[in-house]
Every structure is written in structure tokens, then in C-alpha cells.
Amino acid sequence: MRKSDIQTVRKLALFSDMSDECFETMLQGAFLQRFPSAVVLIGEGEPADFLHIVVDGCVELYATTNGRESTMAVVRPVATFILAAVLADAPYLMAARTIESSQILMIPAENLRDAMKNDAELTRAVVNELANSYRSVVKTLKNHKLRSGVERLANYLVSTHENQGANGRIYLPVEKKLLASMLGMTPENLSRAFATLKPYGVRVKGADIEISLIDDLRVLAKPNELIDNPRS
Amino acid sequence: MRKSDIQTVRKLALFSDMSDECFETMLQGAFLQRFPSAVVLIGEGEPADFLHIVVDGCVELYATTNGRESTMAVVRPVATFILAAVLADAPYLMAARTIESSQILMIPAENLRDAMKNDAELTRAVVNELANSYRSVVKTLKNHKLRSGVERLANYLVSTHENQGANGRIYLPVEKKLLASMLGMTPENLSRAFATLKPYGVRVKGADIEISLIDDLRVLAKPNELIDNPRS
DNA sequence: TTTGTAGCTTGACATTTATCAAGTGACTGA
């Protein structure tokens, strides 16, 4: 494992305050690996043996039942995923796969749990991370229970527009098929939702989206702090 | 605060392993209060000043946006709610109200956070509780993204049937209006969903439900361990 | 270049879900 990669991980909020000693011990038996796109990293229902950290690339968390499949979240560097399963020592509730070539750090679950016993700062950070993960899923659930498909798309566009500099255009960071699944709709319906937003200044050219009437779009979207703001 | 109530709370998984000293210190400034039905205990977006524990009665967690409202969860004794907001020191993402006369223990957020600094067992229990809360919301989200309304109802009936002794009948513990909101549908639609399940041996008489063809119902519901099992 | 292949879009249609309106029955409070 390269020193620069270790530095990157060390700076994660989850690990930044723990002691050097505990950090190094925890990384014993951890490994950093590069995977090509579309590789399934973990399967739904498997025992949680490793904490995973996306160091580079992009990972999709998804769930299936009865032949259906849905994207639950998309994880970008540098962030952990399936922390809760590791801590509860329970099976993964979501599967994970790379959606582009990705570098993944895998820390044995045992190591993390041991490190938490010896390092109060780590434990504090874990509590924080978990609490925020929980809040993030609650927001997603609110988004789905309280809004229609078009509204979810509109809010996604408004948020993304802000995150990307609010300059009247967006570049979609994921394929539309995946975006549709994130938003809980079919690809066909996403196309139609984009068409519905045309009168609100949304023009689609591949992954490039023009947002010319952001105020009108916001009136439709009615963004809500307690759903759309990742912080707070 | 009565001794018997303290005993009850003490036995909570969250507090059972902490030291007597920390437990008592934590309860300084805490108060146990009885509320009538339909009282709003906390509002969406308010700062998280207290950890709440349902000692008796029943509490609904719900969320609103843009005039719409949806039930996120129902909390029964003895359990905590909005732990994550308290730990993240962030505004409540969900509002809470009693749905029957209830006794609520409120522990100042500060006290909990202080107690965690001094009691490693409490911290461990908090991590566990948080991880399980997270997993619970993920299951709810999967339920909504992967199933239709009728399927959600069918699975609710199958689960409830097992929890209530699997003897061919169920007593609905909540009003149908609330059940509808929990399941993410309108009351009208819930009525129709029950009608749809008639050929699967579901007969409704008020809050009493007869489940005469549980095997057929299970074939329709296709229950999934990783959605419907509260444990694991 | 050709030929796939995959992502995306569009149309036609089916299904699911919501909305509006009306009516029933049970309980409550005057």
C-alpha cells in the first residue's frame, strides 16, 4: 500500500483523530486493491468481514428482491460504506459494485472493532459517521415517500446545479440508467421526466444539462433543507 | 421519577451495561412525563435538545414537505427515538407525536454526550443502537423502492402474523389511516389493497384480520430476510 | 468500413396509485 494512499485515508474524518499507533495496527491485514468497472465487491446477505473505503473511482450500493433491483446510493472518494453492517456484525443489506475502475481499501472488520476498543477518538468519529449515515438514509426515504418522480428529478437537478457552481449547466456524473434507479424510476420515465421539465428551462444534450430557468425550476422542486441538504 | 420506571429504562439495551454512577448522573435533569394522545413532542427541524424514550404508550415519527405528510416509523415501549439527531447535534429530520396516551422520558442531549465520554460501555451500546437504527431505515427504503403497495401490505401482514403467534388471525395495532401512511399509500388505496388480498385468504373486520391462506399470501408477498426481519 | 452492442428516447398501452365524491357505521358530546 502506497504512502500517499495511506495519507489520503488518514485524513478521512473517520480516522483523522485516532492515534498513529492504533491507525497502523488497524491497517495490519488491510489491503488496497484496484478493480475494473462493474465488479461486484460485496453481495447482499454476505457476512460483513471488511470495512470498505472508496479511495478512487465510484461504487454503487444496490439492493434486490424478487428479481427487481434498485440503486440505494452512490459512493465517491473518499468515503466508507457498509460501516453499519461491520459494527452490527450482521449481513450486508446492500450489495456493492464498481461503476468505474476503482481503488478500494478493505479493513478487516475485526481490526476496526479492536481499534475502537483502544481508541476513544476513533469511536467518537464512528458514532458521528454512523449518525450522519443514518440521517442520510432518512433523507432519502423522505425524498421517496413525499415526492413524485418529476419532483425528485427536479430536486436532484437543483442540488447538482448548486454543487457544480450554479452557472446554468450541469454535467451528469452518472449514466441516466443509474440516475433513474437512484431516483426510483425506470429509464423510460426519466426521459419523460426530463421532457416534463423542458418548460422549466431544462435542456438535455447527453450528459450535459442546461438549466436556464433555475428560479422556475426551484418553484417546481420546492427544495427542503431537511431532505436535500447533505449537511445539517 | 418513580423507581419502577427507572428500573425499566435501566434494562434498555442502550443503558444496561453502563455504570450505576454514570447512569444516575445522566438522569440528572431528565424528566419523565405523561402526554395525552395526539401531542406533538418534537417538530421537524428543531434542535435536538433531548433524547426521547417511549416508556409507555406509542409514538409516531413522521415527516412533511410541501403540505404532504408521511409516517416514517412507529415507536413502541421501551425504545429510544431520534438518537442520531442528538449525537450529530443536528436538527430533527422527523417530527414525533403521541398516538395514544404515552409516558416519555427525556434526557438532555448534553447529559448523554457527557455520559458517553465517561462510560465506554454506553458508547458501545450507542454504536450498536445506531447501527441497528440505520439498518432498520435501509430495510424500510428497500421495502419502498422494490415493492408495490399491495406487496408491502402483504408482507406487513405476513410479518405481523408471525409476531402475533401465527394462528390465522391478526389484530391491527394501529389505525388503518396510520398503517396506510406507514406503507406509503392513501387510506383509500389501503382499503383496495385489502380487497385485492381477499383471494389470498385475507378477511378484514375492523382491526381484526383473518389470515386463512398464509401459504398463498406468502407466495404473493415473497418475504425477504433482508427487508422483513427486524433482527439480522 | 461494417456490424454489433448499449444507452437512450419515443410511442402505445397497461397497471398502479391518487383524487374527488358519496355514503356507511361507530363513537362522542351536547
Place this chain on the structure above:
DNA sequence: TCAGTCACTTGATAAATGTCAAGCTACAAA
């Protein structure tokens, strides 16, 4: 006792969403 309210149900209708099929485009492999 009676009126009113509320939960619930049902029907009619509308809106949202999914499915199936076809076609288009861009990109990649042969």
C-alpha cells in the same frame, strides 16, 4: 336522544408510473 365527527369503504375518474416495442445514436470490436 340526537347531531356531529371521524374512520373507513366504495365508485368514478384522473394522474403517475411501468411495460413492451421500435428506432436512433454513439461507440467499440471485427
